[in-house]
Amino acid sequence: xxxxxxxxLKSGEDAIAVVGLGYVGLPLAVALGRHFRVVGVxxxxxxxxELNDRVDRTNEVDFSTVGEDxxxxxxxxxxxxxxxxxxxxxxxTPIDEFRSPDLxxxxxxxxxxxxxxxxxxxxxxxxxxxxxxxxxxxxxxLEAGSGLKCGEDFCVGYxxxxxxxxxxxxxxxxxxxxxxxxxxxxxxxxxxxxGTVVTAGIHRAPDIRxxxxxxxxxxxxxxxxxxxxxxxxxxxxxxxxxTLDVLEAAGTKWNFLPFxxxxxxxxxxxxxxxxxxxxxxxxxxxxxVILAGREINDTMGKFIAEAxxxxxxQGDCKIKGxxxxxxxxxxxxxxxxxxxxxxxxxxxxxxxxxxxxxxHDAQADPxxxxxxxxxxxxxxxEMRGLDALILAVPHDEYRSLSAGELKGWFSDPGKALxxxxxxxxxxxxxxxxxxxxxxx
Numbered sequence: 101x102x103x104x105x106x107x108x109l110k111s112g113e114d115a116i117a118v119v120g121l122g123y124v125g126l127p128l129a130v131a132l133g134r135h136f137r138v139v140g141v142x143x144x145x146x147x148x149x150e151l152n153d154r155v156d157r158t159n160e161v162d163f164s165t166v167g168e169d170x171x172x173x174x175x176x177x178x179x180x181x182x183x184x185x186x187x188x189x190x191x192x193t194p195i196d197e198f199r200s201p202d203l204x205x206x207x208x209x210x211x212x213x214x215x216x217x218x219x220x221x222x223x224x225x226x227x228x229x230x231x232x233x234x235x236x237x238x239x240x241x242l243e244a245g246s247g248l249k250c251g252e253d254f255c256v257g258y259x260x261x262x263x264x265x266x267x268x269x270x271x272x273x274x275x276x277x278x279x280x281x282x283x284x285x286x287x288x289x290x291x292x293x294x295g296t297v298v299t300a301g302i303h304r305a306p307d308i309r310x311x312x313x314x315x316x317x318x319x320x321x322x323x324x325x326x327x328x329x330x331x332x333x334x335x336x337x338x339x340x341x342x343t344l345d346v347l348e349a350a351g352t353k354w355n356f357l358p359f360x361x362x363x364x365x366x367x368x369x370x371x372x373x374x375x376x377x378x379x380x381x382x383x384x385x386x387x388x389v390i391l392a393g394r395e396i397n398d399t400m401g402k403f404i405a406e407a408x409x410x411x412x413x414q415g416d417c418k419i420k421g422x423x424x425x426x427x428x429x430x431x432x433x434x435x436x437x438x439x440x441x442x443x444x445x446x447x448x449x450x451x452x453x454x455x456x457x458x459x460h461d462a463q464a465d466p467x468x469x470x471x472x473x474x475x476x477x478x479x480x481x482e483m484r485g486l487d488a489l490i491l492a493v494p495h496d497e498y499r500s501l502s503a504g505e506l507k508g509w510f511s512d513p514g515k516a517l518x519x520x521x522x523x524x525x526x527x528x529x530x531x532x533x534x535x536x537x538x539x540x
Contacts, residue, residue, distance in 0.1 A: 104185035112137040117184035124261040125190035131297040133172030181216035190226040214245020224257040230379035231313040257281040260315030266435035280311035319372040327393030333361040364397040365442035366431035401445020420454035428493020429461040462497035494524035503533040
């Protein structure tokens with residue numbers, strides 16, 4: 101059985117399908133649609149309807165730049181997969197409540213693809229997984245659903261996504277793309293297809309497991325570096341030393357890495373290390389360093405809440421019933437993505453103390469915040485009569501807030517307390533307004 105060829109894809113005789121139209125899949129589908137015939141498939145009819153109306157709630161694609169030259173259709177009809185000969189799977193790979201890999205989305209997507217898999221098709225996974233998952237978990241599901249044999253009737257490949265939500269500089273086209281195929285021909289095909297849209301270049305990994313491992317350690321490395329900064333923040337706070345002052349001084353050395361402390365959430369850095377540790381533990385290994393870093397990062401929300409409570413007590417403020425404002429709920433600045441946001445850790449800890457917590461986010465969808473997190477968002481002008489204010493996520497919309505304006509939000513301006521998780525506000529401005537200011 102001969103597999104799909106690049107020429108047939110390039111001519112439009114055969115289509116490419118992208119399964120999952122979120123932060124990863126949608127930009128990929130649009131980019132490929134400028135060169136190939138692409139079908140974007142998502143199980144959410146609401147999402148498909150919005151995209152057909154040229155609305156992207158993730159803000160990753162500006163449809164005003166998507167012209168008629170983009171050969172792309174959107175559908176929730178999974179049978180459309182049977183039209184494609186190259187299928188790219190870009191579904192989430194989250195963790196469950198026990199911090200174990202939740203393979204439900206990738207299993208479900210594989211089952212759907214298998215059901216509509218045609219002979220000669222190549223299936224490629226972009227989702228972050230542990231080494232071996234594509235061939236050990238996904239391939240059997242594809243074979244069971246299709247009745248076809250991998251390596252004979254269809255082939256698989258892996259090309260890990262490297263999308264950074266909200267980043268307008270490091271885009272799909274400007275980030276080197278790692279690709280791997282189960283055989284030489286599949287590898288060459290992926291190199292040609294992705295190379296059509298990625299100007300930064302293609303890196304061919306020797307096999308699928310290597311590419312899977314490369315992806316999962318990219319975010320594990322970043323997670324550990326941030327964990328070190330967070331541990332330093334805990335140490336320096338106890339010493340009464342400003343952590344960012346220390347990092348600015350140390351940063352004058354040419355090879356000091358510019359990591360900062362903070363909350364580590366989202367669908368990548370706060371999740372991916374658990375995929376690697378899960379696989380390692382299944383093999384009888386205990387990844388001490390990786391899990392230690394995860395433990396530190398997972399406790400930072402509690403630490404920030406406790407620091408806020410201590411500052412309030414020092415200011416003779418009663419904690420039960422204290423009115424505390426939180427600016428920002430998404431997992432990072434300038435994106436509406438609420439997945440695995442660790443701001444909820446701050447909110448839940450303050451709730452346990454009996455505080456009255458008000459939350460505003462300039463980017464998040466209020467209905468999604470209520471549905472997914474059980475958090476009601478308030479308007480910015482409701483942030484009044486406060487006892488403390490926590491800047492949790494530094495959205496650009498908050499840049500115009502001056503120390504003088506913030507001071508007016510407090511019930512007693514003489515006891516204004518601002519807790520700045522990201523060192524976003526100007527400390528000198530806060531000092532000039534006699535605002536008590538603490539930053540991580």
